[in-house]
Amino acid sequence: MRVALFVPCYVDLITPEVGVSVVRLLRKLGVEVIYPEGQTCCGQPAFNSGFFDEARSVARHFLDVFEGERFDYVVCPSGSCATMVSHYYPFLLEERPAERERAEAMGGRVRELSDFLVNVVGANAGDLGARYEGRAVFHTGCHGRRELGLLEEPRELLEGVEGLELVEWPNEELCCGFGGTFSVKMPDVSTAMADEKIKALEGSGADTLISGDSSCLMHLAGRLRRTGHDTRVLHLAQVLDPENGGGK
Amino acid sequence: MADRAEFLASIRHRTRTGKYKPTHAPDVAWTPKESPPETRLIEDPSARFIEKLEALKGHGFRAESGDEAREYVVSLARSRGAKLLVRWDDEELAGFDAPLADAGVEVAVPRDPEGLREVAGRADVGLSTASWAIAETGSLVLESGQGRGRSVTLLPPTYVAVLRADRILGTVPEAISKYAGGKVPANVCFHTGPSRSGDIEMSLVVGMHGPGDVHVVVVG
């Protein structure tokens, strides 16, 4: 099995350790990992702001870069960026049949990390030797939840992590308030949404917040830090990666 | 003023020349529930109907006979201190007049609009039959018609309907199919429990504009 790693731009630039953990996890499972170096961003910021032409041109770049490689799957540690490619590239290229076909072919091969681990390789946390001390809540990013339908997969993985207690929190289906450019266009409402999540988190008694999307984590962590919380904030890949020592 | 032909032509133009046809079917987000809850099987429609109605704060009563139904209505009128009862002009209800009169309750059977207007607003009890009832929701199906004033079921604070058990249908689709593709009376109402409102702080108010005291007597 050979996979091409798609590392979202903010993971590349801000939380590269998440990408490193993904590589280690995949290799541990005997998966060959390549990293197409021409990759940049999926184009979502422009797309979400309505700049479809600009997003289309970034999408074409993505397709060019990944089509130039040989692999079985594209694996991405973000439900949001995976959705951008699998669902919204075809949406963007709807009226251009040839390109749409390219996008659909690529989309069919893109897998969010937990989806790939559970549904493609059938991995579990035990195989990975994952261990983590703490009480954690899991936040499913909205794209992962609603477009990709990935509700069970991350939980299944986390439930197998030794030492980790996964607890429920109220209204866990609510968006964290990030929403890409929404978070800066409407900072007050966006922050109020984060506060609602944080209130639920406090009530759950968890000391750790885990998600499969670094963007949601960046948003919630930003607010947690500003409000003086010391909750640990980790990407799923970091929790599953024993060498990361549970992200510490 | 919009002209009908023009109005329709402009719509026709848009629907015929619009190049975009929506194609998104609703997505995976609604997955079927695997096992239908057992409560969906309706073995005894009358029992289910009454159970549902009571859950909505209505009152259901199973009468073995017409006599028992009349007794129920008479004692209901008495317990509400009723002086005036207004009813539909319906043969099935004719037998209620004498026992009600014996109990000191005046019965009005309006036969023209003025008559109805005069009594419906001040009657203490409204009495009607129903064309059908729906077991799964506890609803009455009321049809308008000659002598069957809509306000009889709406204006008095207490409302009681009497219907035969064999008029109770299972589901909403069954009730709707009674009218599908055919003639629909000027008014049909699926009346499901007492009138209610939750507009003020989500607190339940029973008997908002329609009757808050709703009774259904199922005969047989």
Place this chain on the structure above:
Amino acid sequence: METKKPPRQRDTRDRREEGIVSPVEGFNERGRKAAGDKALHDAIQLFTHKSVAGRNAVLNALPEAPELRERAYGIKQRTMANLDRYLEQMADAVEDRGGNVFFADDGEDVVRYIGELARRRGAKVITKSKSMATEEIELNHRLEEDYADLDLEIVETDLGEWIAQLAGDTPSHIVGPILHMNLERVTKILSGAAGENLPPNVQALAAFARKRLRQKFLTADVGITGANFGVAETGTIVTVTNEGNGRLVTSVPPVHVVVMGIEKLIPRFEDLSVFTRLLARSGTGQELTVYTNFVTGPRAEGELDGAEEFHLILMDNGRSKLLGTPFEEALYCIRCGACLNVCPVYRQTGGHAYGSTYSGPIGAVITPLLKGTDEAKDLPHASSLCGACWEACPVGIPLHDLLLKLRNHQVEEGLAGKGQKAAFKVFENTMKSPALYNISRKAGRLAQKPLLKDGSVKPVPGPTSGWTGSRDLPPLAKKSFRELWKEGI
């Protein structure tokens, strides 16, 4: 004279100046205020939590719900594709039953038709049951203004709508119009109408309203309703209410006028078995609304009540523009309000922040579409695009995708600010060139150096301030993933 309300406070600010660089000024400002209002916040939470819980419970108990949703979408799709034919069928059916049909291009047409009707009938009192279509065209206000000589008394009869009317307020939710008011406020409003102090007790207040509105029901000359559905096959108008006001307004006054948006049409009576079941469950968590009332034309020969005169107004008001466009699905809405209840943005801001008749996700979609995209430019941005609305929608309208298309439409119409346009051009050029991407990464790291403090980027004015005002911003990592990969993992 409790219905002589103070003049409606209209939003008169000129929104045109609000560029798209900060396209959400209007919404964000109102949203910010709302999100900081504790009482409002609690009221919204109470309403939305109860509604969502109720909805989930009844839908989960209906195994065919997913199938009904598919069918609902399919029926609406078919209806819109042949809307002209169904409208004609509807009009013919109503006329066959002795009703009158009027096609209205806009609110102006509706106001004129009803005003002239009221004049001809010598009407004094008009009772109304809750109707979003008439809210949309501000019918009450305009009738009172344009037909001032008739001295009409127009009374909303839905408890919440009536209270809003008394207060000169507007509904903040399609289903729960005054969810933003607490008991104290309602007590004050109704006490004003009563001319005496009423106790702050829901039952007592409702009893007062019942008594007062009862007089209106009995004396009304005209009853106006909206339509939840119009059945083309039979000419039937369906209204659902829990209070019974819908049935009263259509049963007691001698004249019944229906104001129906043309998109409310469904082809066959049988289709109601799909929609009535979805609407009650999605909107209020009920299996069926208390009064699901079907009116077909005026009262029949020999009937004792029901209107003698029946008028159906089929209103376009911007709807037909959407037919055959990528926005057509916005017309499939059955106004159940479920998308509002699940929307995390609505749950922070409530309905008034939207500054429009329709709020929440459907409001953010439909308002600019009906009014023209240069109106309400902020609304398509009032969403994190989480998709909760689409998930909840009983007709499966992809509301979040429509919001995206609207944002794109704004860009294409040249409504986007220059700054934003330039920024995304830079974004595009950077992201399609790995070399540029690498250079900007390095430049970014240099630029942030003086701003680093305790592991975060300090809040400074400029492009990051939208974020850093309320949240810490993590710095760029010392080495990017790409660099780490090159070094070997």
